[in-house]
Amino acid sequence: MTDLSIIIVNWNSTTYLLKCLESIYAETRQTAFEIIVVDNASPDGDIGIVKQQYPDVVLIESPVNLGFAGANNLGFRASRGEYVVFLNPDTVLRNAAFDLMLPQVRSLPSVGAAGCTLLNEDLSLQTAAIQTFPTILNQLLDLDILRNRFPACSLWNIAPLFAGGTQPSRVEVISGACVLFRREVFAEIGQFSEEYFMYAEDLDLCYKAMQSGFTNYYIPQAQIIHYGGKSSVRRRAVVMKWRSILQYIAKHRGYSYQLVFRAAMACAALARLALLLAAAAVSRGARRNSARDALLKWWLILGTMVTHFAPKQQVKGLSIKGAQGR
Numbered sequence: 001m002t003d004l005s006i007i008i009v010n011w012n013s014t015t016y017l018l019k020c021l022e023s024i025y026a027e028t029r030q031t032a033f034e035i036i037v038v039d040n041a042s043p044d045g046d047i048g049i050v051k052q053q054y055p056d057v058v059l060i061e062s063p064v065n066l067g068f069a070g071a072n073n074l075g076f077r078a079s080r081g082e083y084v085v086f087l088n089p090d091t092v093l094r095n096a097a098f099d100l101m102l103p104q105v106r107s108l109p110s111v112g113a114a115g116c117t118l119l120n121e122d123l124s125l126q127t128a129a130i131q132t133f134p135t136i137l138n139q140l141l142d143l144d145i146l147r148n149r150f151p152a153c154s155l156w157n158i159a160p161l162f163a164g165g166t167q168p169s170r171v172e173v174i175s176g177a178c179v180l181f182r183r184e185v186f187a188e189i190g191q192f193s194e195e196y197f198m199y200a201e202d203l204d205l206c207y208k209a210m211q212s213g214f215t216n217y218y219i220p221q222a223q224i225i226h227y228g229g230k231s232s233v234r235r236r237a238v239v240m241k242w243r244s245i246l247q248y249i250a251k252h253r254g255y256s257y258q259l260v261f262r263a264a265m266a267c268a269a270l271a272r273l274a275l276l277l278a279a280a281a282v283s284r285g286a287r288r289n290s291a292r293d294a295l296l297k298w299w300l301i302l303g304t305m306v307t308h309f310a311p312k313q314q315v316k317g318l319s320i321k322g323a324q325g326r
Helices: 014-027 048-052 067-077 097-107 136-140 143-148 183-188 201-211 234-253 255-282 285-308 310-318
Strands: 004-010 031-038 058-062 085-088 091-092 111-119 169-171 178-182 216-227
Touching: 004 067, 004 097, 014 048, 014 091, 014 097, 031 067, 048 111, 067 085, 085 097, 085 183, 091 097, 091 201, 097 111, 097 178, 097 216, 097 255, 111 169, 111 201, 136 255, 178 183, 178 201, 201 234, 234 285, 255 285
Parallel strands: 004 031, 004 085, 031 058, 111 216
Antiparallel strands: 085 178, 091 216, 111 178, 169 216
């Protein structure tokens, strides 16, 4: 059996995908691997270049956009690795990430999801690499100034990102940009939940792993650059993300909790909009542009919280032109 199946879902990201594939072949030397690319009906039509440049890659061309969860499950069914890693196309291995991850995962007890260090394009840490499950309190207090000042706070616990060293850390949520599972574990917990078209499926997956008695781990030595959302339509992406979070909360905490969550986040959005309007009024240049971007984001969040939560088919209809990059 192959050691590792690397499953990549692509939507209109062929340029990034080719760089991703190049880095995998360059950096993975001690692990027997296969690569499965699932193209989610990309409209740009250039996915064939992958097979031309990398004939060993298994290319699955879906005639319809299955969403992130559905396409990953399709790739999993075609895979044969002892371990599987679900990798975004807008990523580049910065070191021998998979060669470093596999020995550690094999030595850890009851491993569920395993993740690595994610870096931004400028090589700064991407703090979304590890997360906690969303609650009313941690979302209301989700401010960079608080997270950076108190990284070990249990509301978000991003301290493992700054701890240094080589030891894996137990965490709640691993980013779906790069998440590794033992094959049998992924199958046992029910794979990705396909009621999510895009976003929050990593929250759901990590929750199912923990509920099944497994432990999720962050492995710091492995480093991957994640460009982030390079195939996303920004406005749709914000709405899709928060609708998916609401869907996750209703599923695992109930609709009553979701209702309180929506009310709290609507109030938080109103407060942030007021502050941002004031900041935009007195700012100039880049700061004003940044304030305007933030205004748009929180306006969309407010709209998502106060409108009726769309059922699955409506979310899917909205996002069919969206992306699989995160």
